[in-house]
Amino acid sequence: MYSKKVFAFVFALITIHTLSAQSLQLNDLYIPESPGFVLADKAPSVISKPTNPKAFGMSILNMTQGGAVEASPYWFTPKPNLTYEQYIQNKMPVLETFNLSLASYKADSTGLMNVTAGFRTQLFRVYSKQTIKDLINKKKEIIEILVNSIDSIDTAAISKKKTDLNNIGKRGFFVVELAGALLGNSSTNSFNNIQTSKSGIWANIFWSPNKSILDFAGLVRYSWVSNSITKTTSDSSFLDSGMSVHYQQQNFDLSFEYINRRDFALQKNTDRLALVANYKLNDLFVLVVSAGKNFGDSNNIIATTGIRFCVGGSNFKL
């Protein structure tokens, strides 16, 4: 009953905004690393990088397998007093980055649709002094070009400066992100019989040093299984902890992650070791390749190749 209310509430919130978002354009749609997909092991990486959630976003696994919608309520209304400087110097952007998501996916074994509700937010984010200085200097350069002439705007120069600004913001910061999700399914594919099957809450820590080509991330996650169909032991709960190293270029991202899982029901440890590569083919498609060993002792080889795609164009960023 509780899980139904959670799913219904998140669905209603996102739907209400969708209906009211008259200005929504296809290009607003992009692929997020939805917490629901992460908890369901549908995301290629267990340790995800921090993202900038859109006010409203949508992603699809593919047309028949399901998809996700997400919303960041803070950005539903204009923020007239929030200047660029305040935004980048805010060390606790909890509200600004608070993101709700609802996802569905088809279970591999049963073919039944699963639904997930999740949230993520950045509890703490700090840019290095050098990055702040560089961002503000770049902002001044952009303004100079914007107001250089009353008759025209040098869009090519602006576009270049904006790319520079984006690149500066990708390095020299430290983020602590909190996320959580509920997975639910129904044995009859009926919303009335939906039950929570797995829940989890976790923290991601991400550090991108200024003078390094590598980024570093850490994960601590507690998750538990409930309402399992076959009850042989008590419901399982897991504590995952691990870290990952990322290397990123303009259109290419490579990450290596190691996670140790403690299964409290079985009193056993298992681990996951994975190499994940993303290659941005264009604004619509990203090629994802992952390889390694998953949790557990059997059926634990990770060897997948796939394409992630988004509905709209220009917002697909690695």
Add this chain to the structure above:
Amino acid sequence: MNIKNRTEKAALFANAAGDVLLTVTIGNAQIGGSIVINKSSGLQIAKGEISNLVIGSDATLKGKALIITTRILDVNPNTNGIVVTYFFGNATPVTLSYNDTVDNDGDIFVLTLNISF
């Protein structure tokens, strides 16, 4: 990169208390600047980030007009929403605020505000 244009006009009354001051605030964590032109003389008064710009006194502004052109680049990946607020010290109304949206990240919004005193 698209450019979206919008034109607005407003009538202001300068208070006798002192000079009229103008501050332009670009919200939603976007980046922008303004060009302020005296419409009557055609002279450019200021450009860039505008903060506490002295526009003139009640006596000098009566019957005059200004054109404030504000150009905003959408750099905020969270939203394509644009919000710009004009604060007029020693004038009525004190604030004028405009909301809009651009279609894509990286688009430019241009608001031309015609002010008459």
